[in-house]
Structures are given as structure tokens and as C-alpha cells.
Amino acid sequence: MRMTRRELLVGAGAGALGVLLVSCFPEPAPTPTTTRTPSPLPTTAVPAPAASLRSTWASDPFSRGAVSYTRIGVQGGVRDQLAAPVEDRVFFAGEATDVDAPGTILGAIRSGGSVAMRVRAAAEPGERIAVIGAGLAGAAVAAKLKDADLEVTVFEARDTVGGRTPSRSDDAWGMPVQLGGWLLPALAEGEDPAREELDLPETADLPSALWRTPEADLEAVDDAPLAAAITAAATGPTDVSLAEALTAAGADLEDPSLAALLTYLATTAGADADALSSWFPPALPSAARRAVIGDFEELIREQLSDAQLTLSSPVTRIAYDDAGVSLRLGTGESTSFDRVVVTAPLGVLQNERIEFSPPLPFAHRGAINALGMGHIESIWLRYDEPFWDTEATLWHLAGGDDDQPVRTWINLQPVTGDSILVGILGGTAAEKFAELDERDALVAALTSLSPFLPSETD
Ligand SMILES: Cc1cc2nc3c(=O)[nH]c(=O)nc-3n(C[C@H](O)[C@H](O)[C@H](O)COP(=O)(O)OP(=O)(O)OC[C@H]3O[C@@H](n4cnc5c(N)ncnc54)[C@H](O)[C@@H]3O)c2cc1C
Structure with missing residues (x-):
């Protein structure tokens, strides 16, 4: 049988094709549970995987989106405003507070280091410090x-640590499944600051x-x-979107290559190019990348080993004054500390899932509402044997139809030897994908993969 990449047969009735689907972080459960739903799948030219896992960060009550981004017309300084301590009692950290690398693994880790210095400077020996979030x-x-004379208690809403870098270990996959952040810019030869400075789990190049x-x-x-376009827009009178900056620079947004880049x-x-600031643009993704293939959970648990960790404990209210802070938990209990560090995601703060009493200062509330919470979703597919014949590790689909929404793929086969493909979506495509049920999401992923079928099969 000869089959071209273009051919795609989506028909009914391949009931024998059972697929393992696991939906993560169902709404509104405060502690996510894994549901396994064997589901019949239509026949597609792309074979059904042996297993699949997907994220739904958009509806996750403890993130409400994936990463913060800078909206058009918003000054970069808002992240500093968000990071400023309130009366030296309430401190903020997390990716949204990092000015240099917001929305990243790097930014999140750096923000934790920076706020720890601020807390050390403000606190007296023996004080009790609460940290909200075990990401x-x-x-x-x-x-x-760790080595400061402080008593640290970490409250985590979920029943596990890791936040937006959850590593789900399962022997069947051969490596931890990373449904959140796991990709870093590729490094120059001989240079390994990501591992040396950040103490990350094992990484591998996606060259x-x-x-x-x-x-x-x-x-x-x-x-x-x-x-x-970003350079040209920087001298303009007002901030414009990246899309407008490209058009002003003469680029054709309909061009398949440019569309694929965006x-x-x-x-x-x-976020999409029409929502991103050109004055404060996000880092442009590098052509080659590096993937975390080790376990974030192990690393995070090690870092938390000297603190008291309380899981399944969402904090719902923070009251603060000159004397200290009082936290109310989802269970209704209240507990007192000298200071608190809030690392809950921007989406949680925007949705007022934590009440502050008194309300946060105007500058903080302004910053929380000025920043955008963007969307990224991923779907992991595991095969017993690869159906593809390329050794490329990062696949991009340019052009294609609306029924092919998953345009960025990571091929882990050359890296780990496991036949795993990871589809990643961002912006409005991710938002729409998150709304699909498991079966439709998997069909959309497989349909998107049809251009990567070998051009001829026997
Ligand atoms: C799908 C996706 C893909 C990504 N891809 C990349 C990538 O390739 N490269 C990259 O560098 N970055 C990536 N990121 C971003 C990166 O994962 C995040 O920037 C980083 O993990 C954020 O860490 P954090 O500690 O700031 O927040 P989180 O990890 O979100 O930690 C905050 C913690 O607070 C907890 N919490 C929330 N509310 C409460 C409450 N009321 N009480 C108690 N606890 C609470 C949450 O459960 C969570 O554990 C991605 C993110 C996502 C979601």
C-alpha cells in the first residue's frame, strides 16, 4: 500500500484500538487524581499510541494558565512592583516576579534565590517563615x-510537589513525563551554566x-x-504587538514559515504575536534546545528536606500586620508566622484564590492585573515502535489545516531510545486544545502528525 503524508483516514469504528488516556489536574479537584479512560479511537493514518498523557493547565485551579507574559503597553517594571515585599511581612516569588527570565524554569528558581536574600535581611534568628507553593x-x-536560623514551613495546595514542573514517573514511559516546563535554551559548547548554577535534574540536548x-x-x-521587527519597534512612539511590529517591518504574517515561527x-x-509586547518581548525560542529528562520531584523534595512540608493545604487567606502574618487554610484552620513568601502563580493571584487582609497595595494589585497569564499545553505519546523515520529532535509543522493544531513536536527517540513524541501548543491554540475532551485531543494530535509519516509505506 502506498500512502502519502497528505492522506488521513479518520473513520469510525476502530474499537480495537484502545488507548490509555490520563487527564491531569481535573477541575475543580483541589488535589489532582489520575483518571484512566480507555477509549475507542477513530482510524487515523498515524497509528494510535500505546499510551498518552496530556496537560490541562488552563483549568488547573492552582495555576490558571501556564506562564506569565508582558501585555502590550505594560512596562517591564511591573514585575519589580509585584516582587516588592509588603511591610517586610509578605514577600513574593515565582516566575512572574523575575524580570530577566519570566515564564521560565530559570526565572522561577532565580526568584526563589532573590526572595530568600530579602527574607534573610528582614528576619530575626528563630523566626517562623511560611512559604506558599512547593514548585x-x-x-x-x-x-x-536552609542554613539560616529560621523555621520554614511550606504549604502546597496539591498532594505533591513540583507545581508547573510535575515529573510523573512511570516505568512504562522509560523517563519521567514532563507535562509542564522541561525545555531550556541550548548551550554553547563547553558551557553548562544551567546545570552548574541551577542544580537541575539530568538534561539532554535536542540538537x-x-x-x-x-x-x-x-x-x-x-x-x-x-x-x-522588535529592534525597529523599539524606537516607535508607543508599544505595539509583535504582529503589528512585523507587519510594519514589511513581513507577511500569512507566510507559512513566519506563521510557523510565531x-x-x-x-x-x-501567547500569540498579536497579544505580546514588542517593547518587552519574550525571549525568542532557540533553534536547538535542551530537555530535562530527569525527575524534578526528586530535586524539589531534596531542596525541601530541611523545611516542614504540608501537602494538600491550599492557603485561602493571608492576614498581615506589624506583628506577623496569619494564614487560613482550605480546611478552615488558621496558623501564624512571622513572615510569608507567596509563590502561587500569577493566575491564582489574578483569580483572587488567595484573599489578602488588608488588600495588597495598589502597586501590587496593578501589577497582578497588568500582566497576562498565557497558555501552553502538551501531549505525550508513547509508541512501542516509531512510525516516523527522521532523527530530527524538534519538528515544526508549517501551513497545514485547522484540524492540525499541534505544530511543535519533540522526538525523544534519538535522545532516550524511547519512542516518545511530545506535542506542544501555545497561546489560543493551547486554550482551544485544553477544551477538547481526551478523545478529540488525541485525534487532533494524531491528525497533526500526519505530515511526519514516512512519505511512502509498504
Ligand atoms: C505547559 C508548560 C510548559 C512550560 N514550558 C517551559 C519550558 O519549556 N521552559 C521553561 O523554562 N519554562 C517552561 N514553563 C514555565 C515553568 O514551568 C514555570 O515558569 C515554573 O515551573 C514556575 O515555577 P514557580 O515555582 O514559579 O510556580 P509553580 O511551579 O506553579 O509553583 C507554585 C506552587 O504553588 C501552589 N499553589 C497555588 N495556589 C496555592 C495556594 N492557594 N496554597 C498553596 N499552594 C498553592 C501550586 O500548586 C504550585 O505547586 C512551562 C510551563 C508550563 C505550564
Whole structure:
């Protein structure tokens, strides 16, 4: 049988194709539970995977989105406003408070280190410090306060640590499944600051990229047009969106290569080019990347080892005054501390899932509402055997149809030997994908993969 990449057969009735689907963080459960739903799947030209896992961060009550981004017209200084301590009692950390690398693993870890220095400067020996959130920022705070004479208690809403870097270990996958952040910029040869400075789990390079339309391979797409448009927009009288900056610079947004580049950008920035600031643009994603293939949970638990960790304990209210802070938990209990570090995501603060008494100062509330909470979702597919024949580790789909929404793929096969493909979506595509039920999400992922079928099969 000869089959072209373009062919896709989505029909009814392949009831024998059972697929393991696990939906993460169902709303509104405060502590996510895993549900396994064997589901019949239509026949697609792309084979059904042996297993699949997907994220739904958009509806996750403890993140309400994936990453913060800077909206058009918003000054970069708002992140400093958010990071400013309130009366030296309430401190803030987390990716949204980092000016240099917001929305990233790096930014989250750095923010934890910075706030720990502020807490050390304000606190007296023996004080009790509460940390809200056991993600990368919360763990970094606890690790940096380890040898200070302070008593640290971490309250985590979920029943596990990791926040937006959850590593789900399962022998069947051969490596921890990373449904949140796990990709870093590739490093120059001989340079390894990510591991040395940040103490990350094991990483591996994703060195080679493939850009493809449904009809043919494309020349590698680089970010030169985007970088040029950002430079030109920087001298303009007002901030404009990246999309407007590109158009003003003469770029054609309909061009499949540029559209694919912007789709890739959305998978790291969490927002589309028409929502992103050109004055305070996100970092442009690098052509080659590095993936965390180790377990974030192990690292975070190690960093939290000297702190008291309280899981399944959402904090619902923070009251503060000159004397200290009082926290109310979801259970209704209240408990007192000298100071608190809030690392809950921007989406949680925007949705007022934590009440502050008295209300936060105007500058903090202004910053919380000025920043945007963007969307990234991913879907992991595990195969017994690869159906693809490329060794490229990063796949981009340019052009394609609306029924092919998953345009960025990581091929882990050359890296770990496991036949795993990871689809990533950003911006409005991610928001729409998060609304699909498990079956439709999987069909959309498989449909998106059809251009990566070998061009001829027997
Ligand atoms: C799908 C996705 C893909 C990403 N991809 C990348 C990437 O490739 N590269 C990259 O560098 N970054 C990426 N990121 C971003 C990166 O994962 C985050 O910036 C980082 O993990 C944020 O860490 P944090 O500690 O600031 O927040 P979190 O990890 O969100 O930690 C905050 C913690 O607070 C807890 N919490 C919330 N509310 C309460 C409450 N009321 N009481 C108690 N606890 C509460 C949460 O459960 C959570 O554990 C991605 C994120 C997502 C979601």
C-alpha cells in the first residue's frame, strides 16, 4: 500500500484500538487524581499510541494558565512592583516576579534565590517563615534558607510537589513525563551554566530541527525577521504587538514559515504575536534546545528536606500586620508566622484564590492585573515502535489545516531510545486544545502528525 503524508483516514469504528488516556489536574479537584479512560479511537493514518498523557493547565485551579507574559503597553517594571515585599511581612516569588527570565524554569528558581536574600535581611534568628507553593520557586526559597536560623514551613495546595514542573514517573514511559516546563535554551559548547548554577535534574540536548509543510520539507526557519521587527519597534512612539511590529517591518504574517515561527514562539511565550509586547518581548525560542529528562520531584523534595512540608493545604487567606502574618487554610484552620513568601502563580493571584487582609497595595494589585497569564499545553505519546523515520529532535509543522493544531513536536527517540513524541501548543491554540475532551485531543494530535509519516509505506 502506498500512502502519502497528505492522506488521513479518520473513520469510525476502530474499537480495537484502545488507548490509555490520563487527564491531569481535573477541575475543580483541589488535589489532582489520575483518571484512566480507555477509549475507542477513530482510524487515523498515524497509528494510535500505546499510551498518552496530556496537560490541562488552563483549568488547573492552582495555576490558571501556564506562564506569565508582558501585555502590550505594560512596562517591564511591573514585575519589580509585584516582587516588592509588603511591610517586610509578605514577600513574593515565582516566575512572574523575575524580570530577566519570566515564564521560565530559570526565572522561577532565580526568584526563589532573590526572595530568600530579602527574607534573610528582614528576619530575626528563630523566626517562623511560611512559604506558599512547593514548585521550583518555593523549593529554591527553602533551599536558600536552609542554613539560616529560621523555621520554614511550606504549604502546597496539591498532594505533591513540583507545581508547573510535575515529573510523573512511570516505568512504562522509560523517563519521567514532563507535562509542564522541561525545555531550556541550548548551550554553547563547553558551557553548562544551567546545570552548574541551577542544580537541575539530568538534561539532554535536542540538537536538530525539522521544518515541514504537509507537502514538503522547508528550509530551516530562523528568527531574523522577528528580531529585526522588535529592534525597529523599539524606537516607535508607543508599544505595539509583535504582529503589528512585523507587519510594519514589511513581513507577511500569512507566510507559512513566519506563521510557523510565531506558532513556535507561542509555545514558549504562552501567547500569540498579536497579544505580546514588542517593547518587552519574550525571549525568542532557540533553534536547538535542551530537555530535562530527569525527575524534578526528586530535586524539589531534596531542596525541601530541611523545611516542614504540608501537602494538600491550599492557603485561602493571608492576614498581615506589624506583628506577623496569619494564614487560613482550605480546611478552615488558621496558623501564624512571622513572615510569608507567596509563590502561587500569577493566575491564582489574578483569580483572587488567595484573599489578602488588608488588600495588597495598589502597586501590587496593578501589577497582578497588568500582566497576562498565557497558555501552553502538551501531549505525550508513547509508541512501542516509531512510525516516523527522521532523527530530527524538534519538528515544526508549517501551513497545514485547522484540524492540525499541534505544530511543535519533540522526538525523544534519538535522545532516550524511547519512542516518545511530545506535542506542544501555545497561546489560543493551547486554550482551544485544553477544551477538547481526551478523545478529540488525541485525534487532533494524531491528525497533526500526519505530515511526519514516512512519505511512502509498504
Ligand atoms: C505547559 C508548560 C510548559 C512550560 N514550558 C517551559 C519550558 O519549556 N521552559 C521553561 O523554562 N519554562 C517552561 N514553563 C514555565 C515553568 O514551568 C514555570 O515558569 C515554573 O515551573 C514556575 O515555577 P514557580 O515555582 O514559579 O510556580 P509553580 O511551579 O506553579 O509553583 C507554585 C506552587 O504553588 C501552589 N499553589 C497555588 N495556589 C496555592 C495556594 N492557594 N496554597 C498553596 N499552594 C498553592 C501550586 O500548586 C504550585 O505547586 C512551562 C510551563 C508550563 C505550564
